[in-house]
Amino acid sequence: MSLFYSDLPTATGAASITMYPLLKSILALGSPRQRLSILIFHRVLPQADPLFPNEVDAARFDQLLGLLTACFNLVTLEQGLVQLRAGTLPPRATCITFDDGYADNAEVALPILRRHGVAATFYVSTGFLDGGRMWNDTIIELVRRAPDQIDLGRAGFGVLRLDSLNSRRHAIGTLLAKLKYLPLAERHEQVELLRELVGVALPDDLMMTGTQVRQLHAAGMEIGGHTVNHPILARLAPEQARREISDGKEALEALLGAPVYSFAYPNGKPGQDYLAEHADMVRAAGFTSAVSTSWGAASPSSNFYQLPRFTPWDRNWIRFAMRLMQNMRRAGETA
Structure with a gap:
């Protein structure tokens, strides 16, 4: 489900870029050790949307990746969790995740990620592939x-x-x-x-095709489970929730011919959108980690089946970086 990021960084030009080393030095002084920041996105539009002008578009995403690659250590989620368990996570470690499976993830975000040399994790709800719509x-x-x-x-x-x-x-x-x-x-x-x-015609190309999911995987992106129909798990009967979790995983693994290790809870609020029993279902389905939408950063003591995520909404790039650093001190909530 798309979020509207009302204040992502927009600073551009040589002045902001030349300030990155100074900002990196400032962040190094105050960043807590062994914290993994997991950023959450949904869409990257090709250009600004007049109806939702603050939704992330290609230009903003490109600027954001410039800031993150200059001032933070970007890792994949799987890599970051391995390092977190081993106590070898680099300072200001950050990873990027996308939820739902929008077509612009492959069409717009992927080329920008590749240009910056960044790999992200894409959580896909399989029931909307190939012409579906949330x-x-x-x-x-x-x-x-x-x-x-x-x-x-x-x-x-x-x-x-x-x-x-x-x-x-x-x-x-x-x-x-x-x-x-x-x-x-x-x-x-x-x-x-x-x-x-x-009674109006609606688009049928908002979500990815199976071919685009395979394209992401072939490009080195991680693919994660996000159920079949994106239900609020806490509102389902236990067996129905279990099927949503496991069937989505099986569909992705059949599509990719590869295992899928990570899961994202739809909507993701602990205790409201999913419960502790759903974390147990995710573990039983064979996932090795899961992410929520509770604000915070992961630490070695975190529940790896209820990892927090956070994306600052500040338009100013300095405030964005500082808020991301502050969030590293939050543990996040669990169900």
């Missing part, structure tokens, strides 16, 4: 393409005026909040009703 993107694209006024009375939302970008953003936020925690089947019914009421 429910939240259905809502976003319905509202994006809708006329200036729509009658959603049959769905319980009344008449919505959509005569400005702000009103469309507000409508999207309202609909997502109302539908997010509904039972899976009920949410699906509501989304299909909204599709019927709005």
